Amino acid sequence: MPATRSIRHALAASALLIPAAAFAQEQSSTVSRWGDEDTIIVTAARTVLPPSALPLTIDVIDGITLEQQVSISGSIVDAVSALSPSFSPTRQKLSGSGETLRGRSPLYAVNGIPQSTPIRDGARDGYTIDPFFIERVELIYGSNALQGIGATGGVVNQVTVGPAKEDGFSGRVLLQGTVDGNLHGDGLGGKVGALASWRQGRFDATFGATYEERGAFYDGHGNRIGVDGTQGEIQDSTSWSAFARLGMQIDDTARLDLIANRFELAGNGDYVVVPGNRAAGVPATSVRGDAPGIPPENRVETILLSFTDTDLAGGNMIAQLFYNRSRDLFGGGTFPTFQDVTISPMGTLFDQSANQSRKYGAKLSYEREIVPGLRGTLGFDALIDRTEQSLALTGRAWVPPTEFRSLAPFAQLNLALLDDKLRFSGGVRWENVRLSVDDFTTLAFYGSREVDGGAPSFDDALINGGVVAEPWPGIRAYASYAEGYTVADVGRILRSINQDGIDIDNFLDVSPVVSNNREVGVEVKRGWVTAGASYFWSSSKRGSLLVLNGGVYDVERQRVAIQGLELNVKAETPVPGLDVSIGYAHLTGRTDSDGDGELDIDVDGANISPDRVNLTASYRSGRWRALVQGQWYLARGFEGGDPRNQFEGYMLIDAAVRYETGFGGVSLSIQNLLDKQYITYNSDTTRPTDNTRFFAGRGRTITLGWDYRF
Template identity: 65%
Template sequence: MFRYFASAFALVAVSPAVAQSTSGDEADREQVGVDGETIVVTATRTQLPASALPLTVDVIDSEALERQLLISGSTVDAVSALLPSFSPTREKLSGAGESLRGRSPLYAINGIPQSTPVRDGSRDGYTIDPFFIDRVEVIYGSNALQGIGATGGVVNQVTVGAPKNDGATVRTLLQTTLPDGFAGEGIGAKAGALLGYRSGPFDASFGATVERRGAFFDGTGSRIGVDGTQGEIQDSDSWSVFARLGYELPGGARLELVANRFELEGNANYILVPGNRATGVPASSIRGETPGAPPSNTAELVSASLIDEDLGGGTFVLQGFYSRTDDVFGGGVFGVFQDPAIDPSGRLFDQSANQSRKLGGKVSYERALPGFEDLVLTVGFDALFDRTEQSLVQTGRVWVPRSNFRSLAPFLQGNLALADGLVRIAGGLRYENVELNVGDFTTLASYGPVSVAGGSPSFEDVLSNGGIIVEPLDGLRAYASYAEGFTIADVGRILRGITQAGVDVDDFLSLEPVISNNRELGLEWDRGTLSASASYFWSSSDFGSLLVLRNGVFEVERQPIEIEGVEASIDWQTPIPGLALSGGFAALTGRTDGDADGLIDEDLDGANISPDRVNLAAEYSSGRFSARAQARFYLEREFNDASTATDFEGYTLLDAFLSYRTQFGEIALAAQNLTDEFYITYDSDTVRVTDASRFFAGRGRTFTIGWRGEF
């Protein structure tokens, strides 16, 4: 713990030299918009500003998001680049092992969960094109504000809003991405357009995007190996359509309908060439044909909402939604897919697909207590119905049986201002009533096969949260909080891997939920040209969920988990007009009881904890010109396991961004990995360290030229 605080205060002490921040202009913790109005963080489920809540909250606004998207191309990469507590991405379609504060974040679109908790396909970061995202709200730490899944926090993607003025508007995007050597097969391109229209109380927005990504190259100019099983971003095509319809009712309420469809599919032009870990040669790719259907990700979402900000003196929010995802994974002649009754030769090719459907609703009402206006109460109710199954595409077999998940959750939150706002006390309760229904099923032949009796296990729990905020001076804010998050382990992995006969789902212990507790102390300063923050947190779960590699397949193990860490950020508007320097720091440790000896003394591995990190950035803006340089220092990490092969060596990435605004739009140039650093990705360096096929290098220097116009 001491080294955490020493590192945090050392960062603050060198503030004139630091640059990248998760606060200030990049990820605004004060939530003040360009027009001076306070931005409501919708993911917090309250109209109160984030400064009134005992939470660490970041908002990546539209300008900052657009810069990062030009550099890296995806919302997940943008969030990872800006937030030091977020792990390095795998640079693949799968987000398995990517974490926030050492635990899985809940991805959401307008508060609608994108995860598939019953059978986690780890594709929830790619369900909407970022062209349609206005800002990203990030709530750190375990919480149940959005229901199930936010054990590491919430990453809420807020879609573009309605046109402000009557008439038609058009927003367009054209960009091309070039690898360092300008090889034709590495060139990518993207185009997008969003048409908006407003006439009095009615407004509408319709948009579409299309993108083609080329092959990726590492710092040596070699093709990066393709992940033919989990799925790839490189060598893929995607398209997306988006629609929003809104109507302002006479009483001031707003009725809104949002629809989105996103599809990403690999082109399967390359096959993997395994690397050599002993000589440090990473996996690469050569042109070739891949059997089966290419890995793909399809997501559809329809939501309707009614918001009345002055109903009986309070704010009423009603939302209903339907979403569907279809994740197709790459195939192979894997042992787990073999069945002598189908192919006695043992060369049976197959691949899996994960299908999930969600139907849900949320309702809440918030207002100050009549006669006691310093107390603001929020009461609400959430309902979620999730149906998920995983099948084998080529043979039609069931790998994970259809599982129906149901969650009903009323909640109550309160926020009390004392001493004219000098002190605030916040807290609440959420009652989770969950049921999982699984029918009788038989596992694949490779697991026995064995017959499993279905059942309907249910869980009930009351999740609490509470905290205190003190603002003794203008610009100084301190808080302490406690919050509980809730999820279930990857039920699909557990069920499909049963090898013992006579198992009854109702009595199967491993289906118990994961309750994670997050405790946090924070201090923030925001006054004049300097803003800074530091926080210390520790979280625990007595019956956690870990991914453990066994016989080449990740399985779920239930073990106690303890994670602690420190975060710090700073933003300094220098005396030089237009120049800002900022910085961010995060250090985490996580331990578990892997050998069941009662001692929580084994380090979490790279699939379950991220490396320590320092972010630095410098940004300059003058008139129509703006520029930004940012560096990410991923620090080395050693694990206390028997193998030194899992140790992480660390690496540094430098990115740059230039833009110039003309009367015809903004022209921008971005460079990712400007120094063309050769590195092995964190996941490849610390997980499956004996697998030469999973030894992936990171992306080398890449240039993107873009044009954005608004008419």
């Protein structure tokens, strides 16, 4: 038996010997939007004002809730998807391509540092740090430019664990094992993690590491789920992560932090896909075998130096310098795109691609009260993103080295009137962007076209404004308008140029995507019930849609309009400790497919999520916690689309329980409790003729864990 399998089985077996189950210990006073908002500072909003003062829809997933969800699914992306009805069902793969928030791509960030790579979107940005090191997740819904490029659907900001609060040593250890519902030997997985913190006077340090082995995934019929050998897999993979934080409290209000993280996830390559049959509803499966080439992998390193002062000349200052490097290796094949008869006979050339991206940047903001009731923020962001995509085995450039440079000053005002019962806010961000591309030659598949490089630049003022009214305590209404900004997947556009005479300086398809979000909402928190409703409209004149062309997704610049309704209600029941909640999201999206100015067809499943209903019951009493949650993905059709991509819908139920033993907490979590057999949303609504990517979702999956804090 290979050494990695021995490690995996040992980890899983040791975790499964633990006698009881449940959720994470309390580690954060932060709560979701339904809790006491006055205790929340949402760092991704770039203000010290609480969410109740902002005309935005904001959720905060606290540490307890996050650990509950991660214990069920194993990832931040799945946790966010489970809790947010307007977030797409996940693909359960390493690639998040097509996973959207409110029908558009979200910006993933760690402590505000962008993890997304929009220049050549490898769609691996949901797997850049281990959840063990995340204290909470901040969700800001809708297009906005708060964090710069990329947040056309919203922001998913992952906030890492903070410094030790008291002198001395503290820490946490985690041990868990995972197995499929039928207890297959190759379905076993395990994870270990440790975090140690020290504080002495003004100085503190935190170090941590995790290691995880994942087995094969099985569907509700007990069959192995097909592996995606091209885009990459979570199943049959190994990951490890290292985290460090060094801090110094300069004085009572000023602090300096250095944070570093490295994350690596690599497939083991033990399985090959067996095509399914879409027409017969038979999903792809996997059998043991050696996949050709190097298994797909993802590696990310992030370094952040930050200085904060909460009382600098009466205001709050935040300064950050950061560096982020990522390398995404994709699986290979003798794909038509890779063929070149000058290297090998047609149809015989095997290759695989790799994205490499480096980001350097700085963020500076200063906020203070100008006069009583009026707060102002001034800031400046700078970002340089250098990205390329190469064919790893032959050294050919598929996407030429491309540099994105953004310089963006911004200003915000927030005015409180009538004893804070009425607030007006507004601001502007001036984006000064330049794309630099050298002369390059496309692959032979595209005709070996010689393309003149260039450095097109764009300037745009992105505005936002809104009003918040809270006429009575616990009743809040708001309306807002905000613009977001990104670039279309420039890499996909550049690599697919198939005509001569293209000059990047005047190539319209690399122009920016500016989207807007208009929103109205009402939130009520009175007594035993809290509720919220919001309706939004989002549009972009030259949007960015993924369109399947010859087996490869390309970008098409089309007008896109999306609108949606979100409803959430949470209630305390007469049973002490028992709460129930319901959430609903309805989304529609239309696009102008023929360029005549009319929205004529629906956007498809690669670009928008289905309507959804979430039902949750949570219970807490003494040392016990318990959770049952259901997610109903409703059937969806796509007017003007391929009828084979109609979505039938499905329902999933998860459950978890935790008991505090006095020496740590023991948790038992079950994903897909009823062992439902279903086809994942992305597989069901895209690639109607591709039998190798017709994937079922995970069947019943059991995770047993123990975690201890000291």
